Amino acid sequence: xxxxxxxxxxxxxxxxxxxxxxxxxxxxxxxxxxxxxxxxxxxxxxxxxxxxxxxxxxxxxxxxxxxxxxxxxxxxxxxxxxxxxxxxxxxxxxxxxxxxxxxxxxxxxxxxxxxxxxxxxxxxxxxxxxxxxxxxxxxxxxxxxxxxxxxxxxxxxxxxxxxxxxxxxxxxxxxxxxxxxxxxxxxxxxxxxxxxxxxxxxxxxxxxxxxxxxxxxxxxxxxxxxxxxxxxxxxxxxxxxxxxxxxxxxxxxxxxxxxxxxxxxxxxxxxxxxxxxxxxxxxxxxxxxxxxxxxxxxxxxxxxxxxxxxxxxxxxxxxxxxxxxxxxxxxxxxxxxxxxxxxxxxxxxxxxxxxxxxxxxxxxxxxxxxxxxxxxxxxxxxxxxxxxxxxxxxxxxxxxxxxxxxxxxxxxxxxxxxxxxxxxxxxxxxxxxxxxxxxxxxxxxxxxx
Amino acid sequence: xxxxxxxxxxxxxxxxxxxxxxxxxxxxxxxxxxxxxxxxxxxxxxxxxxxxxxxxxxxxxxxxxxxxxxxxxxxxxxxxxxxxxxxxxxxxxxxxxxxxxxxxxxxxxxxxxxxxxxxxxxxxxxxxxxxxxxxxxxxxxxxxxxxxxxxxxxxxxxxxxxxxxxxxxxxxxxxxxxxxxxxxxxxxxxxxxxxxxxxxxxxxxxxxxxxxxxxxxxxxxxxxxxxxxxxxxxxxxxxxxxxxxxxxxxxxxxxxxxxxxxxxxxxxxxxxxxxxxxxxxxxxxxxxxxxxxxxxxxxxxxxxxxxxxxxxxxxxxxxxxxxxxxxxxxxxxxxxxxxxxxxxxxxxxxxxxxxxxxxxxxxxxxxxxxxxxxxxxxxxxxxxxxxxxxxxxxxxxxxxxxxxxxxxxxxxxxxxxxxxxxxxxxxxxxxxxxxxxxxxxxxxxxxxxxxxxxxxxxxxxxxxxxxxxxxxxxxxxxxxxxxxxx
Numbered sequence: 037x038x039x040x041x042x043x044x045x046x047x048x049x050x051x052x053x054x055x056x057x058x059x060x061x062x063x064x065x066x067x068x069x070x071x072x073x074x075x076x077x078x079x080x081x082x083x084x085x086x087x088x089x090x091x092x093x094x095x096x097x098x099x100x101x102x103x104x105x106x107x108x109x110x111x112x113x114x115x116x117x118x119x120x121x122x123x124x125x126x127x128x129x130x131x132x133x134x135x136x137x138x139x140x141x142x143x144x145x146x147x148x149x150x151x152x153x154x155x156x157x158x159x160x161x162x163x164x165x166x167x168x169x170x171x172x173x174x175x176x177x178x179x180x181x182x183x184x185x186x187x188x189x190x191x192x193x194x195x196x197x198x199x200x201x202x203x204x205x206x207x208x209x210x211x212x213x214x215x216x217x218x219x220x221x222x223x224x225x226x227x228x229x230x231x232x233x234x235x236x237x238x239x240x241x242x243x244x245x246x247x248x249x250x251x252x253x254x255x256x257x258x259x260x261x262x263x264x265x266x267x268x269x270x271x272x273x274x275x276x277x278x279x280x281x282x283x284x285x286x287x288x289x290x291x292x293x294x295x296x297x298x299x300x301x302x303x304x305x306x307x308x309x310x311x312x313x314x315x316x317x318x319x320x321x322x323x324x325x326x327x328x329x330x331x332x333x334x335x336x337x338x339x340x341x342x343x344x345x346x347x348x349x350x351x352x353x354x355x356x357x358x359x360x361x362x363x364x365x366x367x368x369x370x371x372x373x374x375x376x377x378x379x380x381x382x383x384x385x386x387x388x389x390x391x392x393x394x395x396x397x398x399x400x401x402x403x404x405x406x407x408x409x410x411x412x413x414x415x416x417x418x419x420x421x422x423x424x425x426x427x428x429x430x431x432x433x434x435x436x437x438x439x440x441x442x443x444x445x446x447x448x449x450x451x452x453x454x455x456x457x458x459x460x461x462x463x464x465x466x467x468x469x470x471x472x473x474x475x476x477x478x479x480x481x482x483x484x485x
Numbered sequence: 486x487x488x489x490x491x492x493x494x495x496x497x498x499x500x501x502x503x504x505x506x507x508x509x510x511x512x513x514x515x516x517x518x519x520x521x522x523x524x525x526x527x528x529x530x531x532x533x534x535x536x537x538x539x540x541x542x543x544x545x546x547x548x549x550x551x552x553x554x555x556x557x558x559x560x561x562x563x564x565x566x567x568x569x570x571x572x573x574x575x576x577x578x579x580x581x582x583x584x585x586x587x588x589x590x591x592x593x594x595x596x597x598x599x600x601x602x603x604x605x606x607x608x609x610x611x612x613x614x615x616x617x618x619x620x621x622x623x624x625x626x627x628x629x630x631x632x633x634x635x636x637x638x639x640x641x642x643x644x645x646x647x648x649x650x651x652x653x654x655x656x657x658x659x660x661x662x663x664x665x666x667x668x669x670x671x672x673x674x675x676x677x678x679x680x681x682x683x684x685x686x687x688x689x690x691x692x693x694x695x696x697x698x699x700x701x702x703x704x705x706x707x708x709x710x711x712x713x714x715x716x717x718x719x720x721x722x723x724x725x726x727x728x729x730x731x732x733x734x735x736x737x738x739x740x741x742x743x744x745x746x747x748x749x750x751x752x753x754x755x756x757x758x759x760x761x762x763x764x765x766x767x768x769x770x771x772x773x774x775x776x777x778x779x780x781x782x783x784x785x786x787x788x789x790x791x792x793x794x795x796x797x798x799x800x801x802x803x804x805x806x807x808x809x810x811x812x813x814x815x816x817x818x819x820x821x822x823x824x825x826x827x828x829x830x831x832x833x834x835x836x837x838x839x840x841x842x843x844x845x846x847x848x849x850x851x852x853x854x855x856x857x858x859x860x861x862x863x864x865x866x867x868x869x870x871x872x873x874x875x876x877x878x879x880x881x882x883x884x885x886x887x888x889x890x891x892x893x894x895x896x897x898x899x900x901x902x903x904x905x906x907x908x909x910x911x912x913x914x915x916x917x918x919x920x921x922x923x924x925x926x927x928x929x930x931x932x933x934x935x936x937x938x939x940x941x942x943x944x945x946x947x948x949x950x951x952x953x954x955x956x957x958x959x960x961x962x963x964x965x966x967x968x969x970x971x
Contacts, residue, residue: 058617081765088589090569091845095553106546112553112572121552125622129548132625133538136546164589228886235767270965273734304684305650305693316878401545412884413915414895418684418693421913423732423967425893441891444734444915444967482734482915482967483672 037163038215040199041075041091044230045213048072051114052205054332055098059121064100064130065207066123069340070114071095072193073200078173081192083294090164100126101205103308138367141341144208145371146363148344153337157215158244162197170221170251171197178223178255183328187266188259191235197245210342212333218333219245222255227262234268236261242294242430243331243468261408264429268439269432270484275403277457278445278479279397279431282464283433284407285385285474291415291422292323293380293469296350296358298365300417307420317453320389323351325358327381334468336380338375350383351395354454385471387459397460397473406431406480407445419432420449452476489837491616492799493607498672498705500530500554501794504574508604509892512557516574516598518583519665521590523560527664529574529802530556530574531844531938536620539652548625549814557844560581561826564733564904568858604669606808607854611799613792616673619655619703627704628653629933632678635716639683642720643861644774645727650778651681655703660805670804670925676947676951680940681715685723692912694723695897699951700797706793709833714937722879722898724745738871739899739916740902742878743864745937747956750785752885752892753920754778756945757759758820759838759850760827762887769816769890769920778818779924784861785813787822789837791855795939795951796854798837806852807837824850842948852943856955859932864958867929869905875914875966876907878899890920915967923961 052068059066096119099109107129109122120209140256147153182188196219203213222239238257240249249257280288292308300306308316327345329335338344341363349357361369361376392400406429411422423446429436447455501507511528532554539547556579557570569585571578635651655677663669680697697717700706741927742750754770762768770778779785789798789807798807803825810820823831824839827850839850868876876899883894896914901906936955943952 085565088567089847090589091587092571093555093845094572099515107548107550109550110552114553118552122550125550125552128622129550132622132629133546133548134544136544139546141854181730183834205876233769233888235886237968267937303650305682306693410918411886411891412893412895414880414897414913416693416913418691419912421969422896423913423915423969425891425915426915441889442917442919442965444893444965446732446913446915446967446969448969480734480969482738482965484965 038199040076040197041072041201042074043072045201045203045215048203049095049205049211049213051119053211053213055096055119055123056205056207057096059100060119060122060207062127064102064127066098067101067206067341069097069204071202072201073198075196075198076162076167077196078164078167078171079192079194080175083175086192088164091345094371098122098126100130101141102130104126104137105130105133106121106139107133118182118212120231137392140365141206142343142363142373147208147210147342148338149210151337151344152328153330154215154335156243156335157217158331160217160219160245162199162263167195167197174221174223174251175300177251178225181255181259182225185263187227187229187263189226189228191226193223196220204340205341206342214337214355217319219241219248221248221254223258225258225262227266229266231465234262234265236265236477241333242322242332259462261335265427265439268427268441270387270442271440271481273483274481275478276481277401278476279401279404279406280406281475282462282471283466283474284410285471286466286469287410288474289383289385289471290452292359293383296359296360297379298359298369301359302365302368305417308416312359312476314356315354316356316450317351317397318456319354321351321354321388322349322386323382325350325381329382332382336381339377341373341377343375345381358373380468383469385459391458391461394460396461397462397475398431400458400475401431402434403432414448422449422452446480446482454465489883491736492673493614493671495673495931498530499659500574500661506576508576508669509601512601514579514583515663515665518558518560518586518599519595519602520596521560521587521592522595522922523562525665525825527662527803528556529844530661531658532655533658534620535654535656536634537652539638541632541650543636544631545629545632555844556582558586560586561849561850562958564830566826566847567589569848570637570907582965602665603667604663606666606668608800608804609668613700613799613892614675616656616772617703617774618658618676619675619677624704631712635681639720639872641723642716642743643683644726645687645724646683647686648684648722649681653677653679654959662802664804668673668804672798673704673879674701677703677706681719683723685727687727690727692723692726693919694719694726695939697940701793701797707748709867718850721948723897726912727948729910729912730901731970732875732911733966733970734968736963737834737963738874739961739966740867740874740876741873741929741956742770743933743935743958744955745941746880747856747875747954748883748894748941749882750956751852751855751943751954752883752894753923754785754813755852755855756820756885757890757920759821760821760831761850764827764831765776767887769888773818776818777816778921779813780927781816781926782930783813783927784858786810787812787852787855788860791854794854794953796852796953798853801839802841802848803835803839805835805837805839806969810836817846822850824848838950840950841874842950847950851945852952854936854953856936857957858936858955859934862929862931864931864933867931867958867960868902870929870960871902874902875901875911876902891917893917894962911968913968917965917967926962927959928962929960
């Protein structure tokens with residue numbers, strides 16, 4: 037059924053179970069995770085193939101639990117000698133570290149021995165010839181789009197297909213596996229005028245090839261973005277409202293979610309300490325998690341401990357209802373695992389406040405800054421201090437006046453979350469996160485004067 | 486240190502023996518790889534093992550061990566590269582990988598090598614780092630003791646330090662490069678990184694400090710004094726940041742301290758002088774070789790041959806010994822960093838900057854140890870010259886947009902300077918600029934050149950590598966500072 041993989045689900049499950057069994061013979065409880073991925077990738081530029089890649093990867097990771105201590109080891113080989121070495125190394129580590137009662141395996145009754153397994157694989161053509169056709173088509177269309185505007189030049193067009201297998205076994209008899217697929221396409225466009233050059237791109241990523249954006253959509257969006265960034269200049273320093281396009285808004289949502297992970301919470305590296313039951317964002321905001329969305333980019337039936345997640349509210353009316361916990365971070369915080377040992381599943385930010393499409397969001401912004409790209413900066417996880425160098429658009433009376441560069445934005449994450457006035461209906465999916473554009477009432481723009 | 490002479494033997498025994506491969510098998514595989522008439526073709530074998538220990542909450546409860554290996558096969562026709570890789574390096578899998586490349590090339594057999602390629606070229610040894618294995622489990626007790634000392638000493642430094650996390654990661658990477666021109670070269674690359682993060686709390690304020698040490702060595706490369714300095718750096722940063730005021734915003738003079746702030750030149754100049762960006766006419770410095778791009782006195786060097794540094798390489802990942810490349814000399818753009826592919830297409834020679842994250846990634850022109858050379862100014866005079874501005878001593882990385890030359894980086898330790906004096910620590914200042922503009926505004930260069938402590942990493946097209954950056958204290962007359970004070 038698969039197009040790229042060279043190993044079977046059965047082989048992976050057997051390797052995982054062998055590792056657990058060998059650890060058991062040494063008196064340890066254990067958990068083994070085995071993966072195999074295969075990738076094909078073609079990049080085309082100026083009508084020529086620039087790189088053509090075909091690759092296969094694999095790994096086996098084992099964690100043993102012995103007398104209150106834990107040891108982890110991994111290998112790229114699945115043969116018996118490699119698995120024996122991994123068991124040996126994991127046991128050696130468990131013999132050296134100090135005990136940690138919170139580091140034990142989860143109770144067997146917490147494991148998802150059965151239960152829903154969301155569809156993560158779609159059968160699509162993924163061979164090098166298919167990708168070559170796709171990349172050539174994108175490149176040809178991008179060159180056509182660029183030919184209509186003397187300021188544009190087509191950059192590379194890339195088609196990538198990935199298929200993966202994952203199996204997990206534990207000494208409680210848990211053994212499940214999952215087959216995954218991923219298709220991605222992107223086109224780069226360069227724009228140049230007397231003021232200088234700029235490049236931008238547009239990407240589409242799905243678990244099935246026929247759901248991808250068309251080559252025309254990608255080329256046109258990349259061209260619009262690159263052209264729209266020409267003539268950029270700084271603005272004077274000021275406080276003003278700021279509208280984050282969906283692709284940067286998703287990064288802000290990711291920072292909020294990151295502050296609610298068990299690791300950030302128990303290490304006290306979160307700008308939202310002790311958040312459960314506390315209003316941390318504007319009261320019109322909800323954040324919902326769904327592990328089971330069919331073909332979702334961050335869907336999964338269980339995490340790397342074998343625990344299932346659940347569809348649930350993370351934020352309701354701006355109040356935190358859930359964290360992203362593993363059994364380890366859960367114990368550290370006196371809570372139960374939420375099945376998030378590998379981070380968050382699909383997240384969707386929604387708002388009950390007034391909203392609209394992109395044009396309406398610009399009207400709600402009125403006069404202010406649209407952020408189209410974060411160029412680099414930092415969020416201090418302990419204090420929430422947030423600064424970014426950004427690229428964007430200056431807007432007056434709801435209309436774009438000119439492109440903006442050489443400015444910074446500064447704030448604190450807690451103030452920004454409380455300052456969200458609206459979330460647009462221009463929703464995009466960026467990996468695990470779905471959000472529309474985010475309008476924040478008042479931020480500090482650092483510019484020329 | 487015989488890092489080179491032993492390396493080829495170590496590489497053979499670590500990679501070929503366990504996989505049942507010999508030189509004849511590699512020669513045959515290369516013959517097939519080059520059979521489509523490629524301009525050049527190479528195989529890159531790699532085995533890596535890594536051991537880590539982690540401390541949190543006062544206890545060393547975490548340990549890990551990773552071992553992986555694989556081979557990458559590449560064939561290039563002009564600018565077109567076909568590439569495949571495999572985690573299995575036994576002869577059958579190696580030949581499958583080579584055939585995958587030939588399939589991707591979509592060329593028939595144009596050149597036959599029935600006997601394979603004669604592997605008769607070698608490279609000289611080096612003494613940049615020892616061919617040691619830093620991953621030995623026998624060092625576990627010593628490392629765990631060091632981590633515990635870091636915890637105790639950091640807390641003893643200041644009662645406001647409420648949390649310490651520390652870890653050590655030792656990596657042993659052995660590579661073997663063989664190409665269709667007959668080269669067979671190996672390198673053994675030890676690396677150990679010790680790092681720590683602390684949190685300080687006082688009066689409801691929380692602040693973070695971080696520091697680390699990276700060496701191309703094992704346990705014996707870590708002396709007590711260096712570890713003491715690391716602990717003092719992290720705790721000082723966290724405690725200072727407790728009292729930090731919002732950074733000013735706007736255009737102002739900036740003084741950058743010695744060492745890691747050299748990431749400015751890595752971002753503002755270095756990436757723009759990687760040859761692939763020039764071949765594709767993407768760099769803001771395209772076509773400017775021989776032109777003045779910086780103020781007089783500005784000399785920037787990339788040198789992969791500095792003993793013990795994380796950016797140093799006995800051979801690069803294409804088997805070429807790294808050069809000391811003058812990128813900018815007294816303000817004039819003089820050189821680019823080349824790998825084999827781009828050098829071949831640009832009628833230049835490789836400068837030994839062909840690097841890859843692993844066998845599963847394609848090599849590209851990448852920096853090694855990149856730094857701004859010393860000037861003559863006294864660092865104290867440089868700070869004293871500022872009427873109102875920012876003095877930045879530690880950054881948390883940086884980025885550059887190659888096409889526009891715009892770069893930025895964010896301070897994690899910086900001070901507001903008024904009338905030549907440090908007034909108060911400031912938090913979260915993002916410095917932004919355009920490479921060629923910032924270079925022209927360098928007005929004072931100190932005499933205290935230092936390289937970073939061994940924690941610098943560099944990302945490019947999704948590949949991450951260890952590098953070194955460095956500079957002396959210097960003054961840039963005009964930079965945009967973005968902070969939270971309006």
